Every structure is written in C-alpha cells, then in structure tokens.
Amino acid sequence: DSYKLDAAYISFSHFNVLGVQLCSMTKEDFTEAAGICGQHLYSILQDIRTNGEAEGDTEINPFTTKIEISRASKVPSGAPISRSADLQPKRMQSSHLWEFLRDLLLSSEDTSGILDWEDQEQGIFRVVKSEALAQMWGKRKHNDRMNYEKLSRALRHYYKTGILERVDRRLVYKFGKNSYGWH
DNA sequence: TGACAGTTTCCTGTTT
DNA sequence: GAAACAGGAAACTGTC
Numbered sequence: 001d002s003y004k005l006d007a008a009y010i011s012f013s014h015f016n017v018l019g020v021q022l023c024s025m026t027k028e029d030f031t032e033a034a035g036i037c038g039q040h041l042y043s044i045l046q047d048i049r050t051n052g053e054a055e056g057d058t059e060i061n062p063f064t065t066k067i068e069i070s071r072a073s074k075v076p077s078g079a080p081i082s083r084s085a086d087l088q089p090k091r092m093q094s095s096h097l098w099e100f101l102r103d104l105l106l107s108s109e110d111t112s113g114i115l116d117w118e119d120q121e122q123g124i125f126r127v128v129k130s131e132a133l134a135q136m137w138g139k140r141k142h143n144d145r146m147n148y149e150k151l152s153r154a155l156r157h158y159y160k161t162g163i164l165e166r167v168d169r170r171l172v173y174k175f176g177k178n179s180y181g182w183h
Numbered sequence: 184t185g186a187c188a189g190t191t192t193c194c195t196g197t198t199t
Numbered sequence: 200g201a202a203a204c205a206g207g208a209a210a211c212t213g214t215c
Binding site: 095096097141143145146149150151153154157161170 | 189190191192193198199
C-alpha cells in the first residue's frame with residue numbers, strides 16, 4: 001500500500017530469507033527473485049538501507065508481517081534462496097474464511113443481503129443471513145455439511161490471532177489489526 | 184514424511 | 200424454546 005504495489009505480483013515465495021540475507025542479495029539476485037516488480041522493489045530496499053525506515057512510514061505493513069510470521073520461521077538460518085524455474089508471479093485464490101468474507105463484502109456482485117457493512121471504515125460488518133452465508137462458504141469449500149454454527153466457530157478462532165475483534169452484538173464482527181485489504 | 188496453519192466437527196454450557 | 204455465542208478438544212486437510 002505504501003509504495004502503490006500490487007502484492008499479488010510479487011513472488012514472495014522467493015523471499016524466505018532473513019533480513020540480513022535480503023540486504024546482502026545482489027541487484028541481479030533480487031530482481032530475478034522479485035519478478036516484474038524487481039527493479040522498483042530493489043530501489044525501495046536501497047533507499048531503506050541508506051535512510052532507514054521510509055519517511056513517514058513507521059507502521060508495519062500487515063501484509064509483509066504476515067509473510068514473515070507464516071513463512072520465514074520455517075526457513076533455517078543461512079538457507080539458500082530458492083531458485084524456482086518459474087519466476088512468473090501467480091495470483092493465488094485464497095481459501096481463508098476471513099478473506100472470503102472480506103471479498104464478499106467488497107464485491108460488486110449481488111449478495112442478496114447475506115452480508116453487509118455496518119461501518120466499513122472500522123471494519124465492522126453484519127451477517128444478515130447466517131445459514132445462507134454458511135452455505136456459500138460450504139459451496140466454496142465443497143462441503144455441503146457446513147452450517148453457521150461451524151462457520152462461527154471458525155470465526156471465533158480469529159479472535160486470538162487478531163484477524164477479527166469481538167463486537168458484543170449478535171451476528172456482528174469486526175476485522176482486526178492482523179487483517180488487511182478491507183479498507 | 185513430519186510439522187504446521189487453518190479450519191472442521193463435536194461438544195457443553197451460557198446468553199439473548 | 201430457538202438461535203447465537205463461547206471456547207475446549209480432537210480430527211482433518213493442504214502446503215511447505
């Protein structure tokens with residue numbers, strides 16, 4: 001968001017490295033790994049290395065933070081940077097429930113009042129038709145036994161990870177600090 | 184093949 | 200009484 005880049009076009013799979021390793025990459029290594037955004041990303045990295053944190057950008061980017069937490073911890077220190085033959089960026093269709101809800105809220109298609117924003121600026125939304133929503137989710141996951149009880153249990157797991165925050169109202173949820181893309 | 188994240192399923196109890 | 204919420208526990212599934 002800060003650099004007006006579409007994260008979907010960045011090959012994050014090639015950056016399973018520590019910060020030290022990242023900063024020691026040559027320009028050729030970096031641009032090869034980063035794909036079509038390589039040149040631009042490399043100049044941003046050089047700027048950060050030279051000037052420290054980008055001016056006015058003291059917040060942690062939740063997207064990159066997510067990558068660090070979920071991927072980097074699995075890579076042993078000093079592991080070589082992967083060199084996949086396929087360096088083309090891939091637009092993955094995520095199957096995560098909260099992203100499904102987010103995309104439904106943001107989509108222009110008619111959701112027949114199944115899910116609605118209460119306050120988009122704060123990320124607060126309401127489930128209007130609980131069972132219909134569960135059926136949509138079940139359809140996405142090819143699971144015809146899905147229901148709202150199970151869906152809501154999955155949503156409650158998000159409270160402890162900060163993807164969602166509690167709203168003490170029935171059928172009302174709020175995106176938390178570790179969610180993104182709904183603003 | 185094992186570890187892990189993200190659910191899914193089932194359950195008991197509570198609140199609205 | 201029904202629907203929704205809360206959260207523990209274990210199983211399952213896809214990815215790395």
